[in-house]
Amino acid sequence: MYSRRSLIAAAIAAASITFAGPAAAQTEIQWWHAMPAALGEWVNDLAKDFNASQKEYKVVPTFKGTYDESMTAAIAAFRAGNAPHILQVFEVGTATMMASKGAIVPVGQVMKDAGLKFDPSIYVPAVSGYYTAPNGQMLSFPFNSSTTVFHYNKDAFKAAGLDTEKPPKTWPEVALAAAKLKASGHKCPFTTSWISWTQLESFSAWHNVEFATKRNGFNGLDARLAFDTPLHVRHIENLANMSKQGLFIYKGRGNAADATFYSGECAMITGSSAMYGNIKRNAKFASGISTLPYYPDVSGAPQNTVIGGASLWVMAGKKPAEYKGVAAFFAHLSKAEEASKSHIRTGYLPVTIPSYELTEKSGFYKQNPGTDVAVTQMIRKTTDKSRGIRLGNFVQIRTIIDEEMEQVWGGKKTPQEGLSSAVKRGNEQLERFQKANKS
């Protein structure tokens, strides 16, 4: 049947496969991330530890710029056919990633296909909920998450005659504390970073009200913004009044305001829990962390806050053997000791409940008071209104909110006008997203 020649060729081929040299080359897993400086080293160490713990796979992390830049790099690479395996995407890009159906593989799917034991319930609900589909399938791997907390300058408090161990817990208390600080000569009693995240998104979840309809967008692309309710207007009005009285000083978009807290210029700030690392190293004053303020007369408050940060997405179009490596890597990261180590090192939230418990047992929270505030705000059972936010064109919506709020602080619009305008403009973005992703 087969000619002698083809038999010999087959024999040679078989021989060369068996003698292909040392064990089959390691499967490389490309991981593109946006973690600079010290965080970049954390990423590198994670990969190094995983690579050292087994021989089959090699995770290769590459810093690809900021979140925007690495997204652009990944898009360009994907369209050219050489996307990475794992991509770190910030939380507001979740809907964008989900809408690109052919581009990603849900993490739940990856873990299942690899045959690894995967229990979604060990992840901290408020953290993983953000990245989970309504049917319970985990879409992306929660990697670095922070949440909104309240930092305050203890030294400034002492100088103003405030109790350093009793930080304000409600917004009225914040206003009172700010007034005292101002009276004692402090030029910037209160400020905030990430206006949309702290004062509207997390604010809504904290008070168990919707930020957008359809369960904040989880239940459909026809969700529309809902932060112009009387509660929200009341809150922005309070802030606007504080601004007029010099109690609240606007210090810019994004996290520009963080620097004013580190330098001691501003005494109180609502911002990311991840500010802790910077504060510890740089601040020349004693500082404390407390929970995000709330309005005591709102039933259901405080509920839980919304996360910020990023997650790891798995890109489509790769070989099954490579996906197995990705799954193994995620499993490694989810181990209680690993997640706890990362939490302690970076200040990001612990990803799993066992890792939180392990950290607690180790006494870390006792030695570093305040570091568990962020976690306790998150480690609660979430409600439909507080699980997270999933909106398309979220980046644009946040910018719209920044723009409108700036007009309010600058006295050009009333709080009601600003919020209504933001809702209207934001809804246009949502309509466009809905139309563009009809399927």
Place this chain on the structure above:
Amino acid sequence: MAIEKRVRFRSWWLPWVLIAPQMAVILVFFFWPAGQAIYQSVLQQDAFGTSVEFVGLENFTRLYNDETYLASFKTTALFSVLVAASGLSIALLLAVMADRVVRGATVYKTLLIWPYAVAPAVAGVLWLFMFAPSVGIVSYALRAMGIEWNHLLNGNHAMTLIVMAAVWKQISYNFLFFLAGLQSIPKSLIEAAAIDGASPWHRFWTIVFPLLSPTTFFLLVINIVYAFFDTFAIVDAATQGGPGKDTAILVYKVYYDGFKALDLGGSASQSVVLMVIVIALTVVQFRYVEKKVQY
């Protein structure tokens, strides 16, 4: 091109060979990708391109109906005029002065060109450092003079900030080319005029400036292109288009939509609009302003 040289070489093949390298590079690395980028302006797609839909002129009509987009035309015009005018005039002044002095010339020249070497990534951060309301060194000084600097909430302050940042880099660039242009003006012409008794002021306007006009024309076109296209990085670093939309120049929105919002169709359509405007401006310059240039 209106200007023609009277004397020319004759060859039917040589010119093609001469321009071949540049044409090849721009065909492969500009026109092919640019064509694809512009094609995106009639499409609507998700970020990764997994679902693409042809939507005709919809992206364009959306721009037309967006009042914030239309408002940014005015902002851009103001910004570009300020940047081009101050960049050119300040640089020209400095170049003329640098050309005059003998002692310390090298030091001045080197120091004035150095700012161009500052990486844009660092420059953006520096400006924020210096102008941060209340803690920046410059805001500190301004407050000492009675000006409450706050570019976060004051639109005029914000515009001033980005104009300064944009012009700062361009001064070096313009200075360099003005200097090169000045140095190639034969000293004999100026000497002759001096012997005739012309004052420096007179000499400048009747001899130097006209002879400098090819360089000036070059810089005018380049500066306008720069103001329209290359300034988004500064806006991104300094004000992100704020407060509100007071510093949202057209190209910033292009960059924002393409990069942060990942709305490639919208970004492409805006690029097309921007391209048309600048091409029109450039044609006007070549048609009308070049007539005044003395070659």
Place this chain on the structure above:
Amino acid sequence: MIERRPALTVLSHLVLALGVLVVMFPVYVTFIASTQTSQQIITQVPMSLAPGSNMLETYRVALFGGETTYGSKVPPVASMLWVSFVTAMTIAIGKIAISLLSAFAFVYFRFPGRSLCFWMIFVTLMLPVEVRISPTYAVVSNLGMLNTYAGLTVPLIASATATFLFRQFFLTVPDELVEAARIDGAGPMRFFKDVLVPLSMTSVAALFVIQFIYGWNQYLWPLLVTTDESMAPVVMGIKRMISGGDAQNEWNVVMATAILAMLPPAAVVLLMQRWFVKGLVDAEK
């Protein structure tokens, strides 16, 4: 100097000094920041304008790598400087070479489609790189040029500034020179090589400075086109150290690296000074 006008000279120096002060101030701030400790920069408000005491330590870490006060490791900048240098040189020389040839063709020849070709080249200025970056990346990837010097440089040579400048300059060259060359029996390329190019040296020098710095400061394109650490230019290294979000910035090291990154372009500027004078002398012929 044509005649002695002391008042004007004093004025000139004054204007220049003021110009230098204003223009160099941000650079000075960068230098000062690089001599302090990171903590000083963040907490001392406003930042002091006198040089700090931490200069040697900061620069040592920036140049050779090592651990900073925050315990983060800084990779040595030397290899990145080399990549930047090769990239910048290639871009500058490449651009100038092909533009000299093109401008020569446009000014001194007549051929069908001349206007069209000129505008085609000109239009390359009108679509920012960022807009077409994704398709350009695809082209480079398809040509197998990722992670190579070719990929880093060739797409950036496609620009019109140099052609436009040379066109301007060539138009000012007196026709008599061409006539003289013709009479001598020199062909177009002889004229180009022996007359035109030497005359253009001042413009070449200016362009070289600009293009070198342009190539040197590239950030976004190298970011996309390289995944290999060894191909990363120095500006990418700087950005990598500026953390935008949650982690701490090592400002002093960032500023020190920025100053280091400024030195080679500054050296180029200094070296090119001599060409300016040379061009002047040539024009006197």
